[in-house]
Amino acid sequence: MTPTDDQLLATVYQRLRGIAERQLRGERDDHTLQPTALVHEAWLTLRDRLEALSHDPARFFAAAAESMRCILIDHARRHNAKKRGGGADRLPLDLEQISATASYDDLIALDEAIAALAEGNPRSAEVVQLRFYAGLTEEEAAQALGMSPRTIRREWAFARAFLFQRLDLHRSR
Incomplete structure (x- = not known):
């Protein structure tokens, strides 16, 4: 018997919430998404691929x-569409701290830089996804x-x- 979607969500919920908390850690004060909402939105997008991913x-x-x-990038784009302006904060040199101090413009620039990386070196982009966004260790990413x-x-x-290099180009604009 295969588990239902709800049973699977109950099994992996805490780990998903941990990923959401990691991605939301240090977000700007005006950020409206909470970890629970982020998990639920992500779950809805994953439901169609559960069989393959499970x-x-x-x-x-x-x-x-x-x-x-x-979801966070879309949220940032919607937020920027409302504001249309405002100065962009400087990004720190430590990639691990980017999401904690970055403006919405910076997060969009990071997303575009990762997309450019994926075009030329998809394997490196996968490593970024696993290490930076999923929070996996080197060993866990290697295994995955x-x-x-x-x-x-x-x-x-x-x-x-x-x-x-890409983010430096973004900053110099």
């Missing part, structure tokens, strides 16, 4: 993190992608350098 937990959580990231931790470190270093 066989590989690491891929499932990576897909959930990606879904949450897209079937790579060695050393390869993950190399891809992570490349991705960080690429993203910093």
